[in-house]
Amino acid sequence: MDLLFDAVVLGVLLGCFYAAVSLGLSVSFGLLDVPHVAHPAFLVLASYAVYVLNEHYGIDPLLAGLLITPFLFVFGLAAYRLYYETFEKRGSDAGVRGIAFFFGIAFIIEVLIILQFGVDQRSVTATYIGKAWRIGDMRIPFRLVVAFAVAAVLTILLSLYLSKTFMGRAIRAVAQDQEALRLMGANPTRIKQWAFGIATAVLGIAGALLIIVAPVDPTLDRAYIGRTFCVVVMAGLGSMTGTLVAAIILGVAETIVLTLFGASWAPAISFAMLLGVLAVRPQGLFGRRS
Amino acid sequence: MKRNGIFFWIGAIVFLVAIALMTKLIGNEYPFFAGYVILQFVALAVAWSILGGHAGYVNFGTSASFGMGVYTAVFLFKVAGAPLLVQIAAAAAVGALMGFALGLLTLRMQGIFFSIATIALTIVIETSITNWRYVGGAAGIQLQRPPVTWPFSGYVQMLFFVQAVLVVLAVVVSRYIQNSWIGRGLQALRDDELAAECTGVPTLKLKVLACVISGALMCAAGAPAAMYLQYADPSSAFNLNYSVSVLAMSLIGGTAHWAGPIIGAILLGSTQQLLTVTISSEVNVLVLGVMLVLFVVAAPEGLIGLFRRVRRYRKEGKP
Numbered sequence: 182m183d184l185l186f187d188a189v190v191l192g193v194l195l196g197c198f199y200a201a202v203s204l205g206l207s208v209s210f211g212l213l214d215v216p217h218v219a220h221p222a223f224l225v226l227a228s229y230a231v232y233v234l235n236e237h238y239g240i241d242p243l244l245a246g247l248l249i250t251p252f253l254f255v256f257g258l259a260a261y262r263l264y265y266e267t268f269e270k271r272g273s274d275a276g277v278r279g280i281a282f283f284f285g286i287a288f289i290i291e292v293l294i295i296l297q298f299g300v301d302q303r304s305v306t307a308t309y310i311g312k313a314w315r316i317g318d319m320r321i322p323f324r325l326v327v328a329f330a331v332a333a334v335l336t337i338l339l340s341l342y343l344s345k346t347f348m349g350r351a352i353r354a355v356a357q358d359q360e361a362l363r364l365m366g367a368n369p370t371r372i373k374q375w376a377f378g379i380a381t382a383v384l385g386i387a388g389a390l391l392i393i394v395a396p397v398d399p400t401l402d403r404a405y406i407g408r409t410f411c412v413v414v415m416a417g418l419g420s421m422t423g424t425l426v427a428a429i430i431l432g433v434a435e436t437i438v439l440t441l442f443g444a445s446w447a448p449a450i451s452f453a454m455l456l457g458v459l460a461v462r463p464q465g466l467f468g469r470r471s
Numbered sequence: 472m473k474r475n476g477i478f479f480w481i482g483a484i485v486f487l488v489a490i491a492l493m494t495k496l497i498g499n500e501y502p503f504f505a506g507y508v509i510l511q512f513v514a515l516a517v518a519w520s521i522l523g524g525h526a527g528y529v530n531f532g533t534s535a536s537f538g539m540g541v542y543t544a545v546f547l548f549k550v551a552g553a554p555l556l557v558q559i560a561a562a563a564a565v566g567a568l569m570g571f572a573l574g575l576l577t578l579r580m581q582g583i584f585f586s587i588a589t590i591a592l593t594i595v596i597e598t599s600i601t602n603w604r605y606v607g608g609a610a611g612i613q614l615q616r617p618p619v620t621w622p623f624s625g626y627v628q629m630l631f632f633v634q635a636v637l638v639v640l641a642v643v644v645s646r647y648i649q650n651s652w653i654g655r656g657l658q659a660l661r662d663d664e665l666a667a668e669c670t671g672v673p674t675l676k677l678k679v680l681a682c683v684i685s686g687a688l689m690c691a692a693g694a695p696a697a698m699y700l701q702y703a704d705p706s707s708a709f710n711l712n713y714s715v716s717v718l719a720m721s722l723i724g725g726t727a728h729w730a731g732p733i734i735g736a737i738l739l740g741s742t743q744q745l746l747t748v749t750i751s752s753e754v755n756v757l758v759l760g761v762m763l764v765l766f767v768v769a770a771p772e773g774l775i776g777l778f779r780r781v782r783r784y785r786k787e788g789k790p
Contacts (some may be wrong), residue, residue, distance in 0.1 A: 277529045281767050282768065284715050284761070410587055414584075424770070455587065456592060463580065
């Protein structure tokens with residue numbers, strides 16, 4: 182029973198971390214309908230950038246995450262432009278070819294990381310990594326607490342941005358009805374490009390959290406395809422609060438299965454939940470299209 | 472039978488005879504080792520295109536079908552020492568069943584959601600096999616090849632010939648589908664599923680049929696791999712690289728014609744074999760990624776599409 186309680190507490194913390202790494206996808210896939218399977222590969226790439234800054238310049242991982250954010254933003258702008266010019270502009274079956282395109286990108290990133298850093302796991306050093314909080318018998322790793330706090334702030338900031346600022350509301354508008362927006366004299370492509378930039382920029386902090394929570398290796402993105410898509414689809418495409426709730430559900434489910442059945446079942450949980458959600462409730466828990 | 476058909480059948484027979492002669496004449500085993508992998512990819516790509524090309528459902532579950540083929544063979548071999556042909560037949564049956572399940576999934580999911588679901592399915596199956604001790608679990612399992620049967624001089628030669636037969640089978644089925652009402656129905660539902668359904672195309676029946684055929688062929692193509700490698704482990708049998716390679720091959724060749732996936736698989740498959748031998752398997756994946764992006768961006772209809780465009784251009788160019 183105690184074990185299960187521990188699992189739930191850890192699961193909630195882990196869930197918040199999952200929310201942080203899924204936020205970008207929640208915008209790019211959830212709101213913009215871009216089949217962004219390279220999202221986890223971008224995430225791992227950001228982690229390696231943080232690793233380099235930490236290893237060579239001794240910069241704190243979170244600060245490093247902030248430092249690379251502007252670059253990621255520009256990178257996102259460029260990536261969307263390329264995607265738009267090649268797929269959305271031409272119209273038909275953008276989704277199907279898009280997913281092949283992003284898979285190609287993900288593979289390229291994976292191999293480039295392997296060629297540069299090898300297949301070994303990499304980790305970062307910071308004062309809060311390795312320590313733990315003890316509450317009674319329970320041991321909460323400090324790195325998870327940091328991830329939890331930062332993830333919560335990130336989620337709140339992004340949902341505030343989307344609901345309160347002019348640009349944020351424009352992004353949600355473009356998700357609802359692109360044609361109407363065009364008739365109002367706004368340029369939907371510009372707004373979507375901006376949104377994709379934001380979605381990629383968020384990966385700076387998310388990548389830092391990824392490498393803070395656990396060591397990173399080049400093929401880690403494959404496991405996170407399941408986790409991020411599970412969270413975004415379960416959340417109901419594009420809902421930020423939904424993303425947080427869905428991620429916590431996933432985190433708790435993973436830690437419970439981990440305690441009860443062992444680590445070898447862990448990779449299947451997110452994918453099984455994703456499959457279940459797609460089959461039973463494709464619109465997700467907080468769906469925008471019911 | 473039309474003239475085209477006669478040529479096709481003669482070509483198929485010549486191909487098989489040539490393969491059989493090769494197994495007799497070439498003493499070195501290496502060409503068969505390399506050739507087997509290319510043939511395997513041809514069979515997988517052709518099988519994939521039945522669903523992915525005609526119906527436009529992008530299936531990332533190739534690795535799932537392939538891996539299930541491998542593990543059906545492993546299981547039967549371990550339980551009863553079943554011969555190769557039984558392994559392949561059983562794998563085809565398993566693949567058909569999986570395809571049926573996949574076909575029912577298309578009821579609720581289309582487009583990208585279907586693709587994501589097939590990735591999910593692959594990982595779930597992989598994890599289940601990883602946790603199944605009897606077939607080796609995560610560590611994998613070693614297999615001892617049985618003595619080779621007459622008329623083959625070596626086991627690899629036999630596997631090479633068997634895979635060639637599977638290729639011909641896959642191509643025959645794919646060609647038949649393209650030219651029959653099934654292919655026309657699938658194309659109709661690819662263009663507009665709702666409109667097809669409204670005009671009386673039995674969309675569900677066709678989708679399930681395509682999934683079953685495609686799944687059975689992919690699973691059958693995977694079955695001999697267990698004996699080929701004499702070893703099986705979940706993370707390589709269910710490797711996502713199979714799915715993406717096969718997708719890339721079909722897209723590079725072009726899915727508009729049954730010959731497209733063959734061209735793509737031979738091109739990319741032999742390039743990959745060459746790179747694996749000369750450089751490394753990492754570069755291999757890099758080339759896969761670059762080719763995939765390049766073709767999706769620059770030649771979305773693949774080589775077949777490029778070829779057709781050039782021909783049309785020439786026709787229009789000349790008065």
